[in-house]
Amino acid sequence: xxxxxxxxxxxxxxxxxxNQLLAEGKxxxxxxxxxxxxxxxHHFLSFYLKANCKVCFVALVQSFSHYNIVGQKLGVSxxxxxxxxxxxxxxxxxxxxxxxxxxxxxxHPLQFLREAKAASLQPLYEFVREALEPVDQGEAAxxxxxxxxxxxxxxxxxGLGAVAVLDFVHYCRACVCCRLQLRVLWRTPSPPAQRGxxxxxxxxxxxxxxxxFAKGLSPAVL
Numbered sequence: 324x325x326x327x328x329x330x331x332x333x334x335x336x337x338x339x340x341x342n343q344l345l346a347e348g349k350x351x352x353x354x355x356x357x358x359x360x361x362x363x364x365h366h367f368l369s370f371y372l373k374a375n376c377k378v379c380f381v382a383l384v385q386s387f388s389h390y391n392i393v394g395q396k397l398g399v400s401x402x403x404x405x406x407x408x409x410x411x412x413x414x415x416x417x418x419x420x421x422x423x424x425x426x427x428x429x430x431h432p433l434q435f436l437r438e439a440k441a442a443s444l445q446p447l448y449e450f451v452r453e454a455l456e457p458v459d460q461g462e463a464a465x466x467x468x469x470x471x472x473x474x475x476x477x478x479x480x481x482g483l484g485a486v487a488v489l490d491f492v493h494y495c496r497a498c499v500c501c502r503l504q505l506r507v508l509w510r511t512p513s514p515p516a517q518r519g520x521x522x523x524x525x526x527x528x529x530x531x532x533x534x535x536f537a538k539g540l541s542p543a544v545l
Contacts, residue, residue, distance in 0.1 A: 350496055353474075364473045365390070369397040372404050377465035379454040381447070383415035383477040409465060411454035415477070435483060442483055444491040452498050468499050 353363050361384075368390065371378050382390060390412075391401040404410035413432055422431045432450035435442035455468040478488050 350492075361473075364471065365393045365397060368401075368471060369394055369399045371469045371471075372399045372401075372409065375409075375466050376469045377409060377455060377467070378404070378469045378471060379411045379413075379451055381413045381415065381451070381470070381472045384473050386416055387412055387414050413450065436481065442487070444478070444483065444487055448491055448494050448498070451495055455499060470495055470499055 351367075353360055355361075368378070368380060372394075380390070387401065394401045401410060401412065405412055415433065418431070418433050419436060422433055422436055430446060432447045434446040435444060451470055455470065457468075475488055475492070478491075479485065
C-alpha cells in the first residue's frame with residue numbers, strides 16, 4: 324500500500340528547495356490568476372531579510388506600515404532592517420503624492436508620473452542601482468543583493484508601455500548580477516516526462532503562515 328504524505332506542508336517546501344531561492348542571478352516572476360498570491364511577496368521579503376541579504380523593495384501596492392505588520396508576524400522587523408541599512412524601501416503610495424509637491428526638475432524615482440510624453444523608468448532604475456551598490460560593512464556585510472517589486476503590473480496601469488517595463492526588468496537584473504562570476508553548465512536533454520512539469524497545490528492562509536495541501540486533500544478549496 325502506498326504511504327500517504329501529510330496534507331499540509333510549509334510554503335518553502337511547496338516552492339521547492341529553500342536553497343534554490345538563494346541562488347545567485349535568479350529572476351522570479353509571480354503571476355496569480357483567479358486568486359490572490361500576495362502572501363508570496365511577504366514570504367520572499369521575510370525570507371531574504373532572515374537570510375541576511377541586502378534588499379531593495381519597490382512597493383507600489385501597499386504602505387510600509389502594511390508590509391511591516393505582516394513582517395512582524397513572520398518574525399522580521401522591517402523598521403529595524405531599514406534602520407541598519409539592510410532594507411531600502413520605496414513607498415510608492417506616498418511617493419506618488421510627494422512627486423507633485425516637488426520643484427520642477429527635481430529628481431525622483433517615480434518621475435515618470437509627471438512626464439506626459441516619453442515616460443521613462445530610468446530614474447527608478449537609478450534608485451535601485453544606488454540602493455544595491457555594495458558598501459564596506461565590515462563583519463556586517465550582506466550576503467547578496469535582492470530586488471523585490473510589488474507589483475510590476477501597476478506600472479502598466481499607470482500608463483507605461485510593456486517595452487519600458489521589460490527594459491526596466493532587464494537592466495535591474497543586469498545590475499544585480501553584474502558582479503557575479505560566470506558559470507558554464509553542461510545540460511543534457513531532460514526526459515520527456517519531466518518537460519513542462521508543474522505542481523498544483525491548494526492552500527489556506529493562516530495568521531502567521533500558509534498551509535499547503537496536495538490537490539484534493541483539503542476540505543477548503545481555494
